[in-house]
Amino acid sequence: MSNYHTTPDGNGSWQVKKEGAKRASGRFDTQKEAMDYGKELAKQAKGEHFIHGRDGRIRERDSYGNDPFPPRG
Numbered sequence: 187m188s189n190y191h192t193t194p195d196g197n198g199s200w201q202v203k204k205e206g207a208k209r210a211s212g213r214f215d216t217q218k219e220a221m222d223y224g225k226e227l228a229k230q231a232k233g234e235h236f237i238h239g240r241d242g243r244i245r246e247r248d249s250y251g252n253d254p255f256p257p258r259g
Contacts, residue, residue: 187231187232187233187251188204188205188227188228188231188233189204189205189228189231189233189234189235189236190202190203190204190205190211190224190227190228190231190233190234190235190236191203191205191224191235191236191237191238192217192220192221192223192224192235192236192237192238193238193242194238194240194242195210195213199213199214199215200213200214200215200216200217200219200220201213201214201220202214202220202223202224202227204227211223211227217237221235221237224237225248225250228248228250229250231250231251232250232251233249233250233251234247234248234249234250234251235247235248235250
């Protein structure tokens with residue numbers, strides 16, 4: 187299980203990074219493109235996808251694996 191973060195790269199673009207990695211898995215012109223890519227990687231890894239705003243703070247998070255708080259059905 188791996189977690190991925192969509193973050194601004196400091197140059198006006200967006201990047202997707204695997205948690206703990208030094209290099210980005212991908213770089214994108216728009217946040218939407220980066221979010222779509224990060225979502226797919228997190229789904230494949232059955233991990234979580236953290237979406238950061240321009241200020242660097244986490245503004246959204248999605249879980250695609252073992253959710254510790256699944257919705258009640």
